[in-house]
Amino acid sequence: MDDGSLGWWGVPLAVLAGAIRISTPFLFVSLGECLTEKSGRINLGLEGTLVMGAMTAYAVSYGSGDPWLGVLAAGLAGTAFGALHASICGLERVNDIAVGIALMLLGTGLAFFLGKPFIQPQAPQLPAISFGWWSGSAQVRSALQVNALFLVGLALAPLLLWGLRNTRWGMVLRIVGESAEAARAMGYKINQVRLLATACGGFLAGVGGSFLSLHYPGSWNERLSSGQGITAVALVIFARWDPMLCVWASLLFGGASALGPALQSVGVTQGYYLFNAAPYVLTLAIMIATSSSRHRLAGAPAELSVTR
Amino acid sequence: MNEMTRPLPAEITAPALEAVALTKRFGAFTALDSVSIKLRPGSVHALLGENGAGKSTLVKCVMGFYRPDDGAVLVNNHEVVIGDPRAAQTHGLGMVYQHFTLVPRMTVLENLVMARASVPAVIDWAAERAALAAFLATMPFRIDIDAPVAALAAGDKQKAEIVKQLYLKARILILDEPTSVLTPDEADETLGLIRAMALAGRLTVLIITHKFREVMAFADDVTVLRRGKLAGTGSVAAHTPDSLARLMIGESAIAAPAARDGAPTNEVRLAVAGLRADDESGMPALRGVDLQVHAREIVGVAGVSGNGQVELVQVLAGQRTATGGSLRVHGELYAADRADIRRHKVHCLPEEPLRNACVPGMSVAENMAFRCFDEAPLARGGWWLDLAAMRRAARDLIARYRVKTTGPEAPIATLSGGNVQRAVLARELSRDVDVLIAANPVFGLDFAAVADIHAQIVEARNRGTAVLLVSEDLDELLELSDRLVVMSRGVIVHETTPAAADLTVIGRCMAGH
Numbered sequence: 001m002d003d004g005s006l007g008w009w010g011v012p013l014a015v016l017a018g019a020i021r022i023s024t025p026f027l028f029v030s031l032g033e034c035l036t037e038k039s040g041r042i043n044l045g046l047e048g049t050l051v052m053g054a055m056t057a058y059a060v061s062y063g064s065g066d067p068w069l070g071v072l073a074a075g076l077a078g079t080a081f082g083a084l085h086a087s088i089c090g091l092e093r094v095n096d097i098a099v100g101i102a103l104m105l106l107g108t109g110l111a112f113f114l115g116k117p118f119i120q121p122q123a124p125q126l127p128a129i130s131f132g133w134w135s136g137s138a139q140v141r142s143a144l145q146v147n148a149l150f151l152v153g154l155a156l157a158p159l160l161l162w163g164l165r166n167t168r169w170g171m172v173l174r175i176v177g178e179s180a181e182a183a184r185a186m187g188y189k190i191n192q193v194r195l196l197a198t199a200c201g202g203f204l205a206g207v208g209g210s211f212l213s214l215h216y217p218g219s220w221n222e223r224l225s226s227g228q229g230i231t232a233v234a235l236v237i238f239a240r241w242d243p244m245l246c247v248w249a250s251l252l253f254g255g256a257s258a259l260g261p262a263l264q265s266v267g268v269t270q271g272y273y274l275f276n277a278a279p280y281v282l283t284l285a286i287m288i289a290t291s292s293s294r295h296r297l298a299g300a301p302a303e304l305s306v307t308r
Numbered sequence: 309m310n311e312m313t314r315p316l317p318a319e320i321t322a323p324a325l326e327a328v329a330l331t332k333r334f335g336a337f338t339a340l341d342s343v344s345i346k347l348r349p350g351s352v353h354a355l356l357g358e359n360g361a362g363k364s365t366l367v368k369c370v371m372g373f374y375r376p377d378d379g380a381v382l383v384n385n386h387e388v389v390i391g392d393p394r395a396a397q398t399h400g401l402g403m404v405y406q407h408f409t410l411v412p413r414m415t416v417l418e419n420l421v422m423a424r425a426s427v428p429a430v431i432d433w434a435a436e437r438a439a440l441a442a443f444l445a446t447m448p449f450r451i452d453i454d455a456p457v458a459a460l461a462a463g464d465k466q467k468a469e470i471v472k473q474l475y476l477k478a479r480i481l482i483l484d485e486p487t488s489v490l491t492p493d494e495a496d497e498t499l500g501l502i503r504a505m506a507l508a509g510r511l512t513v514l515i516i517t518h519k520f521r522e523v524m525a526f527a528d529d530v531t532v533l534r535r536g537k538l539a540g541t542g543s544v545a546a547h548t549p550d551s552l553a554r555l556m557i558g559e560s561a562i563a564a565p566a567a568r569d570g571a572p573t574n575e576v577r578l579a580v581a582g583l584r585a586d587d588e589s590g591m592p593a594l595r596g597v598d599l600q601v602h603a604r605e606i607v608g609v610a611g612v613s614g615n616g617q618v619e620l621v622q623v624l625a626g627q628r629t630a631t632g633g634s635l636r637v638h639g640e641l642y643a644a645d646r647a648d649i650r651r652h653k654v655h656c657l658p659e660e661p662l663r664n665a666c667v668p669g670m671s672v673a674e675n676m677a678f679r680c681f682d683e684a685p686l687a688r689g690g691w692w693l694d695l696a697a698m699r700r701a702a703r704d705l706i707a708r709y710r711v712k713t714t715g716p717e718a719p720i721a722t723l724s725g726g727n728v729q730r731a732v733l734a735r736e737l738s739r740d741v742d743v744l745i746a747a748n749p750v751f752g753l754d755f756a757a758v759a760d761i762h763a764q765i766v767e768a769r770n771r772g773t774a775v776l777l778v779s780e781d782l783d784e785l786l787e788l789s790d791r792l793v794v795m796s797r798g799v800i801v802h803e804t805t806p807a808a809a810d811l812t813v814i815g816r817c818m819a820g821h
Contacts, residue, residue: 166430166431166433167429167430167431168422168427168428168429168430168431169429171418171421171422171427171431172422174411174414175411175414175422178411178412178413178414179409179411179412181407181409182409182410182411182419185393185405185409186409186422186423187392187393187394187425302412302413
């Protein structure tokens with residue numbers, strides 16, 4: 001086997017690398033949305049938050065020279081967007097889905113407007129940790145360049161799961177999402193809890209956006225996001241509102257996304273676009289296989305407006 | 309059973325509660341007019357009254373949901389200001405609501421711990437579990453604290469609600485119609501345990517109810533409200549069910565139920581065979597229901613709510629797809645689509661009519677025309693609607709069924725509950741009806757409306773309609789039914805006639821024994 005060419009073995013390797021690299025924004029946005037939806041509200045605006053996060057991260061990283069400062073700034077921009085969504089939804093008779101769509105458009109539009117000057121320059125990128133030191137193959141080494149953010153996301157999922165079950169904050173969040181009536185009877189302030197949950201969700205989505213501009217693809221332009229934000233919202237439903245399942249769903253989606261390019265690189269050009277659609281086909285197939293028209297989605301927070 | 313001058317228990321830890329001259333106005337309407345009530349420590353006090361008599365307003369003022377316009381609340385003879393339900397909790401007041409307030413998908417343990425005023429930032433579930441188990445050991449109630457609330461039977465849910473208040477250190481317990489979703493046996497057990505705790509001096513209890521039997525059996529004192537005013541108060545021993553009823557409804561006349569005219573025929577109108585259906589969550593709710601209703605017959609379906617009655621009515625009304633079995637009307641298979649509904653004249657009085665039988669934002673006239681808006685004389689050629697004719701027809705129905713509305717153009721959601729029910733009744737009964745499905749048709753209505761609607765149902769029966777009456781109110785079923793069946797866990801488990809009915813057997817069947 002030549003160094004740098006693995007032949008057909010390159011396909012599973014590329015899928016694995018894709019699972020790690022492409023999944024990170026999905027992972028962060030879906031974990032954030034999971035948190036928001038657990039409180040009984042859906043934030044469709046995360047696509048806008050993601051793009052806004054990507055722009056902010058790139059701009060701050062470029063300006064300060066520190067990519068981690070960019071990640072933090074992206075998170076704060078996301079927090080602001082989440083808080084905006086939650087405060088509008090806290091008003092009487094406001095629909096969270098409509099507000100989400102509005103904020104999705106606002107976020108992308110604002111990011112394009114403010115991000116114009118940052119399309120050309122190159123900002124400092126996030127460092128990656130090399131897990132491929134043991135291999136002589138350049139392909140393996142490059143595939144196992146794992147970004148630190150991915151590891152953070154990986155650690156965050158079990159932490160969220162634990163927190164939702166074992167902390168006061170997690171329990172209050174779930175009560176508000178399961179039964180607003182019960183939460184009110186227990187004296188918890190529903191809007192406040194949802195505000196915090198949506199703001200935290202926005203923070204994570206913003207961080208997910210920073211990964212897009214600071215690691216992969218690793219630049220800022222208007223075609224940076226191809227709907228990752230909105231797909232991640234769907235992944236939460238796919239993952240049945242379970243943070244750990246969000247990890248698996250993101251990995252699956254990332255891996256499937258890498259299938260088309262990987263096959264192309266070994267010479268399979270037939271049906272390239274079809275393979276590029278693999279993640280969507282796969283998601284659709286699994287959704288159909290695991291859903292039923294006769295009953296509610298298991299695990300869905302009872303207060304969620306789309307499942308009521 | 310009710311010792312009028314029951315000596316107070318030797319060791320009383322329960323406080324006294326007194327409300328003095330409470331007044332609450334909503335705009336020009338006085339919901340509560342200078343009402344006083346006094347709960348002796350360690351006693352069970354019943355609060356009686358019709359719907360709208362001010363019972364809820366009174367307890368909501370005491371619990372801090374409403375701020376009374378006038379009057380005071382005293383705990384152990386000290387005036388207290390209760391601004392919100394949390395403040396009520398600190399004064400030892402706890403309320404168990406008519407609807408359950410526990411989070412269904414969480415366990416009893418999680419629900420109870422989270423209801424506390426202070427919960428640690430990180431919860432040690434093992435320690436909390438041990439502490440709750442130790443607390444429960446001192447209580448007469450037995451519940452599984454690790455079960456999700458949704459999996460508990462109604463009786464156990466009610467117990468969990470009560471245990472929650474005791475766990476929150478409530479010493480004055482207010483119960484809002486605590487037995488409305490329980491079987492008679494479950495009700496007796498729960499109230500018996502509560503009463504035992506009061507007898508031991510550990511609790512002072514206020515029960516809101518409309519069941520005289522429970523007042524006579526479990527309360528020491530009683531207060532009756534009528535139209536926001538105090539109608540009477542005193543020891544239960546000094547009252548009879550009749551005297552309480554007079555206090556409750558005053559001297560207004562009640563229409564007697566229409567006399568039954570003729571016996572049920574032999575013609576099977578509605579035949580349900582082996583019917584199966586799933587509930588909202590996909591779990592089987594109907595597990596093979598067999599049921600026949602004859603022409604000129606009212607068949608009552610008794611049961612504790614949540615045993616498949618809702619799903620049965622939904623399948624019959626075409627709101628839910630059956631997973632097995634068959635429905636036949638007039639001997640023919642019945643698909644519950646609009647063509648079949650029309651051909652077989654199957655009409656329906658569902659529960660919560662505003663949700664299940666009306667479009668709230670549409671006018672009374674439009675809602676009343678749902679059955680026939682696309683037929684002559686309301687439509688030409690089946691598509692051109694004659695709105696003037698629709699309004700005329702509605703005006704006629706409004707007059708005949710005494711629906712109180714500002715006019716046929718008013719959105720039906722602006723009507724009161726009783727008048728929405730009357731409007732639906734007018735739509736469903738003013739035409740030829742072969743089969744009538746009625747589900748809790750008088751739920752939440754006052755005496756006059758109840759008598760009126762009952763009379764209409766019996767009249768429909770006398771005209772030859774086959775009536776299936778699903779109700780949670782056993783008294784209503786015993787009064788109206790020709791035949792009574794009991795439904796439990798999705799099957800019919802017992803059949804009897806009101807004349808031969810044995811309440812103990814029915815109660816046991818309802819509980820699923």
